[in-house]
Every structure is written in C-alpha cells, then in structure tokens.
Amino acid sequence: GAGVSQSPSNKVTEKGKDVELRCDPISGHTALYWYRQSLGQGLEFLIYFQGNSAPDKSGLPSDRFSAERTGGSVSTLTIQRTQQEDSAVYLCASSLFGKGANEQFFGPGTRLTVL
Amino acid sequence: GDSVTQMEGPVTLSEEAFLTINCTYTATGYPSLFWYVQYPGEGLQLLLKATKADDKGSNKGFEATYRKETTSFHLEKGSVQVSDSAVYFCALSRFQTGANNLFFGTGTRLTVIP
Numbered sequence: 001g002a003g004v005s006q007s008p009s010n011k012v013t014e015k016g017k018d019v020e021l022r023c024d025p026i027s028g029h030t031a032l033y034w035y036r037q038s039l040g041q042g043l044e045f046l047i048y049f050q051g052n053s054a055p056d057k058s059g060l061p062s063d064r065f066s067a068e069r070t071g072g073s074v075s076t077l078t079i080q081r082t083q084q085e086d087s088a089v090y091l092c093a094s095s096l097f098g099k100g101a102n103e104q105f106f107g108p109g110t111r112l113t114v115l
Numbered sequence: 116g117d118s119v120t121q122m123e124g125p126v127t128l129s130e131e132a133f134l135t136i137n138c139t140y141t142a143t144g145y146p147s148l149f150w151y152v153q154y155p156g157e158g159l160q161l162l163l164k165a166t167k168a169d170d171k172g173s174n175k176g177f178e179a180t181y182r183k184e185t186t187s188f189h190l191e192k193g194s195v196q197v198s199d200s201a202v203y204f205c206a207l208s209r210f211q212t213g214a215n216n217l218f219f220g221t222g223t224r225l226t227v228i229p
Contacts, residue, residue, distance in 0.1 A: 033216060043204065043219035056215065091159065093217075103149075104217060106159040 002026065004107035006092050012113045013082055021077045021110045025094030032075050033095075033104060034067060038088035046090075049075060050097060082114045117142045121205045121220030128195055128227050136190040136223045138179075138205035146207040148172075148181055148188040149217070153202045162190075162203070195227045 005024045013019050025032050034046040045059040049069045060066070064082075069075040079086055089111050093104040122137040140146065150162040150172070163172030168183035177192045188205060205220040 031215065035217075035219075042221040043217075045216040045218070048215050050215075059216070093159075103161055103164065105161075106151075108158040 004092055004094055004105055006090075006107040006110050008110060009108065010111045010113075012115065014115050015084060016081055018078065018080045019082055019112065021079075021090050021112070023075045023077070023092030023107060025073065025075070025092070026105055027073075029094035029096050029105070030072065031095045031097040031104075032069060033093045034075070034077050035091040035093065036088045037091055037109070041088075043091070046077070079112075082112075084114045087112055087114045117146070117207060117209060117218045119205050119207055119218050119220040121203075122223050123221070124202075124223040124225070126223060126225045128225070130197055130227055130229050131194045132227075134190070134192040134195045134199075134225065136203055136205075136225070138188045138190065138220060140186050140188065140205075140207050142186075142207055142209060142218075144209055145183075146209045148179070149206040149208070150177070150179055150188070150190050151204040151206055151219075153204070153222075155201070159204070195225070197227045197229055200225055200227050 007022045032049040036044045047067050048056040051072045052069050064080045067077045089109040091109045092107045095104045118141045120139050147166045149164045151159045152162045153159050163174040165172040165181035171180045179188050179190045202222045202224045204222045206217045208217050
C-alpha cells in the first residue's frame with residue numbers, strides 16, 4: 001500500500017517568507033508526527049497529532065511554527081517568517097495508534113533551505 | 116528526561132566484518148526500543164524493535180537485545196555487506212505511558228567497503 005508522502009520534496013525560500021509543508025499519512029493511521037532533522041541537532045520531535053487534535057506540541061521551537069491536521073488525515077506544518085536556522089529536513093511519520101509499540105512509518109521528508 | 120545515547124561515528128568496516136553499534140537509554144518506566152536505518156537518498160525505515168526486557172529484535176541479519184539491567188540496546192550483525200552502508204538511529208518510545216513521540220540518538224554512519 002501507499003506509504004507516507006510529503007510535499008514538496010525540496011523547498012528553497014528567502015529569509016522572512018512563510019512556507020507550508022504537507023504530509024499525507026498512511027490511510028487509517030490516526031497518529032501523525034512531525035520531526036526535524038538538521039546538522040548538529042539530529043532528529044528532533046516537533047508535534048504529535050491524534051486525530052485532528054495535537055495533545056503534544058512540546059517540540060515546536062518557536063511561535064513561528066504551527067501545524068494543523070484536518071479530517072484526521074493530511075497535515076500541514078507552517079513556518080512563518082523563516083530564518084536560516086530553520087533550514088533542515090522536515091520528516092512526517094504516522095502510526096496506528098494503540099497498536100503495537102508505536103511503530104512509526106516515515107515519509108521521505110521535505111528539505112527546506114532558507115537563504 | 117528521556118534520552119538515547121549512541122556510538123559516535125562514522126564507522127568504516129570491511130565486507131564480512133562484525134558490527135556493533137552501541138546504544139544506551141535513559142527513561143522512566145518501560146520504554147519500547149527501536150533501531151531505524153536511513154539508506155542513502157531514502158527515508159527512515161524501521162529495522163527492528165523490542166518492547167520489553169530481554170526481548171531480541173531481529174531483521175536482515177541484524178539483532179539487538181533489550182537489556183534493562185544495563186539500559187542498553189546494542190545493534191549487532193555478524194557479517195556486514197556493502198549494501199548495509201547507511202545511517203543507523205537508536206530510538207525509544209514511552210507509548211504505554213502517554214509519551215508518544217520517538218526520542219532518537221544522534222545516528223551512526225556506517226560505511227562498508229568491499
């Protein structure tokens with residue numbers, strides 16, 4: 001079946017612009033996660049959705065970052081007024097909540113470059 | 116807080132050599148433990164997992180045993196191949212206690228030379 005998909009695969013933007021990153025999870029997966037992979041910081045958790053609600057936003061690095069999920073499916077991560085330190089690969093993952101050991105399936109990522 | 120510490124890389128081995136990548140963790144309760152792998156140009160993939168003490172996860176010739184007494188989950192393979200060249204991440208999840216996200220180690224880059 002189809003895996004987690006993300007778009008765009010690459011995004012280059014200028015400092016100060018807003019960007020939107022999209023994640024389409026595996027059908028039927030109720031849990032969705034955003035992570036960030038950057039040099040020097042490794043893989044960092046950003047936010048977790050269960051259905052359309054986000055019980056854990058603890059990893060969002062600033063109020064410039066926000067995310068939403070609609071219809072219990074697609075999620076959008078928005079970064080406002082981008083800064084150069086936002087450059088990273090943004091990874092989305094989904095899991096079948098309540099099953100197994102929370103095995104998460106990852107998308108290919110969106111590589112964001114802020115000039 | 117929860118954390119994972121794994122062996123710094125990079126690691127370079129000859130084909131058919133024995134591989135060990137060390138991973139230790141800090142967590143309250145009883146986390147589930149994972150090894151994820153990222154092949155060049157590809158996304159993160161689950162390699163193996165273990166959900167309780169003394170469980171052994173295995174896949175593609177790789178093994179890791181959940182050792183509660185030493186809080187470790189070391190990854191091993193008896194004979195590596197060139198195709199095993201990738202970055203390996205150790206991770207934990209405290210799903211059972213409501214902390215749903217994965218905590219990752221910093222990753223270890225493995226290069227296998229013919």
